[in-house]
Amino acid sequence: xxxxxxxxxxxxxxxxxxxxxxxxxxxxxxxxxxxxxxxxxxxxxxxxxxxxxxxxxxxxxxxxxxxxxxxxxxxxxxxxxxxxxxxxxxxxxxxxxxxxxxxxxxxxxxxxxxxxxxxxxxxxxxxxxxxxxxxxxx
Numbered sequence: 420x421x422x423x424x425x426x427x428x429x430x431x432x433x434x435x436x437x438x439x440x441x442x443x444x445x446x447x448x449x450x451x452x453x454x455x456x457x458x459x460x461x462x463x464x465x466x467x468x469x470x471x472x473x474x475x476x477x478x479x480x481x482x483x484x485x486x487x488x489x490x491x492x493x494x495x496x497x498x499x500x501x502x503x504x505x506x507x508x509x510x511x512x513x514x515x516x517x518x519x520x521x522x523x524x525x526x527x528x529x530x531x532x533x534x535x536x537x538x539x540x541x542x543x544x545x546x547x548x549x550x551x552x553x554x555x556x557x
Contacts, residue, residue, distance in 0.1 A: 429470040440474045441465045447481050495545050502541050506534040 441462050448458030461477050468474050513527035 429472060432468055432471045432474055436471060436474060437465055437468065440478060443478055443481065443484060447478075452481060499538075499541055499545060503538050506538050509534055 444453070444458060444461045444465060447453050448455065453461065464477055465474065468477075510527070510531045513530055517525060517527045
């Protein structure tokens with residue numbers, strides 16, 4: 420018996436992968452990283468590629484892609500909204516309680532301050548200081 424090692428199977432490229440690589444090559448050409456001729460040749464090679472290993476060589480000398488947006492899960496936005504709603508409700512209840520107590524000193528200020536700090540801390544940790552245009556919710 421011969422001890423030949425099996426050759427690794429090549430994986431066929433999908434249309435979506437070709438489109439992604441073609442877009443990356445075209446954006447590199449638009450950024451001036453490739454000449455017009457190089458861009459045209461690489462785009463033609465992308466659409467002629469059959470396997471994924473042929474696609475990787477076409478972008479090997481280009482800088483890595485940076486995502487143009489940051490994904491924020493909807494559940495995180497909802498969690499912050501729920502937290503803020505609970506803090507607001509507790510603040511209202513504290514003010515009502517103070518109104519019925521007849522106290523001269525506005526004592527609800529201290530717990531309301533800490534409720535606001537907790538909501539602000541939640542927003543800061545989750546990265547929601549302001550709604551940004553480059554945020555995509557999924």
